[in-house]
Amino acid sequence: MPVKTKRTKNKAKARRAYGVIPDSRWRRFPGKYLLVNDFGNFKYLKPLEFDKWLKSKLPEKSKIFESLAEKGFIRTRMNFDNLSARWRSANSYLFGGAGLHILVMTLRCNHTCVYCQSSAVDSSKKNTDMSFKTAKASVDFAFKSPNPSITIEFQGGEPLLNWDVLKKTVIYARSVEKKLKKGLILALVSNFSLMTEEKARFLMEHEVSICTSLDGPKSIHDKNRMFRKASSYDVTIKWLKYFNARHDRQNENYRIFKPSALLTVSKNSLASGEKIVDEYVKQGLEDIFIRPLAPIGYAKKYWDIIGYSADDFISFYRKALNHIVRLNAKKVIREKTAMMILDKVLNAHDPGYLDMRCPCGASIGQLAYNHNGDLYTCDEGRMIGWSGDEIFKTGNVFKDTYLSVMGSPVTKSCVLSSNLEQQPLCFRCAYKPFCGVCPVYNYETQQNLWGNMPSNERCKLFMGIFDAIFELLAKPKEAAILRKWVQKTVES
Ligand code: SF4
Ligand code: SF4
DSSP, X not given: OOOOOHHHHHHHHHHHHHTBOTTOEEEEETTEEEEEOTTSOEEEEOHHXXXXXXXTOSOTTSHHHHHXXXXXXXXXXXXXXXXXXXXXXXXXXXXXXXXXXXXXXXXXXXXXXXXXXXXXXXXXXXXXXXXXXXXXXXXXXHTTSOOSEEEEEEESSXXXXXXXXXXXXXXXXXXXXXHHTOEEEEEXXXXXXXXXXXXXXXXXXXXXEXXXXXXXXXXXXXXXXXXXXXXXXXXXXXXXXXXXXXXXXXXXXXXXXXXXXXXXXXXXXXXXXXXXXXXXXXXXOSEEEEXXXXXXXXXXXXXXXXXXXXXXXXXXXXXXXXXXXXXXXXXXXXXXXXXXXXXXXXXXXXXXXXXXXXXOOBTTTEEXXXXXXXXXXXXXXXHHHHTTOOTTEEEXXXXXXXXXXXXXXXXXXXXXXXXXXXXXXXXXXXXXXXXOOOHHHHHHHHSSSSOOGGGOHHHHHHHHHHHHHHHHHTSHHXXXXXXXXXXXXXXX
16 A cells, blocks of 8 residues: 555545546646647647646636636536537547548559559559449448438549549449438549640539648658659659649539648658748648658668658657748648647647547548458558458458447457557647557557557657647747648638
8 A cells, every 4th residue: 555645645635625627638848838639629838837827826816717618627617518518529530430431442553653652562463452342332322321421532653543442332322312411522643744725624614622642842852752764853843733723713503622732751762841831822722741751561671771760750840840930920821730739739629630630530430341352440450450460450342331340349349449548648648638659650660559658759750749849839920820731721
């Protein structure tokens, strides 16, 4: 039995008297403390205020006490109606179903990107194309989700290499949407190398949103994303401009989406954060999604050449984010990871970032459909399958039902292992209400689904991103810019 010293007795007494919520968490910044609770509310306190709060000595009539009470940091003044409504809004995904359905139209690709995570195979090997029969069964499977609005994302390899099936699948999915009267978003992820006017028109007419990769200026992009037939950068920019121009003109018959681009940070990018952001601005893009590389699949094999530490990424991210915030004095340019975190923090809203949920989105938020109809928890889980380990396979569209996939041991294991209540470090972490762990990453890097957060590079990396964002939120001028970003998200 632990010995009760005078100090521990006093501490317990102070907590009882004061009413500190046991699940309040805090993090120390220079000159201040950040206080966070499970309702997703936060408050900065000066060291003296923090000390008084902890010892239950804040005067009850002070502004700071009132503010803490309103946010759910004072046990004797909890407004459970407001607080539970906030919690429910932030965690609304728990009451939905799988919203994202990734159809791998082919494993073939004509690019040889240095970090390729999609485990692509040579563009001549057609036996990895999805047939229309499988695509149709995948669409039917996706519509079994109870989620009132689903997204079907066409991926690869390069999905345009299987254009005829892709086209028929788009038409079929739109027909099912009409029949079932369910919300449907269609999205295509493409390197644009096989885009033509005819394909572009078809995609716009069927309201398919378009996403590509842009890794920065030509010198960096072409070094990361190698394409033997031409400069991948030139092709990407040509079609980005095309879709941007169509989006600006719009059309009264159908909605044309603004094209979006992803930045995958490789070792080649680390020294050029500001230049990369400037390239996005130059191309008229208003959002940049800065994504770290993960040592999964192909990237794991070549990690020594293309990978980097969490510290390297954080330093890149901080420089890029600060540059983006400065640019906002003159133009709109936002960073998507920050936007998704801010949406959670400021709006108590789930932005659909499946890797930052508790539990994570494996199966319960998304499913990956391989070219042969095999189902995986997520695209990352599919990549592990590609290397011969089927631990994240949940079934097959021809053999299994939506319910059996959701109740499968694989799904249950991912849900359990990504529950932050059961992660000792996360449980005490100030960022727990906004964060998430990844069983696939843990399995690949630490050989078990739970992982070990104190030595987990992904945890370190996200902690660095959260620190960068909360440091900016503590500065009035910068905070005003960040708040605007998410106001715009909610409006749009
Ligand atoms: S296992 Fe990882 S990649 Fe898959 S959904 Fe969960 S967090 Fe995302
Ligand atoms: S993964 Fe790391 S940053 Fe995220 S909640 Fe857990 S300890 Fe905190």
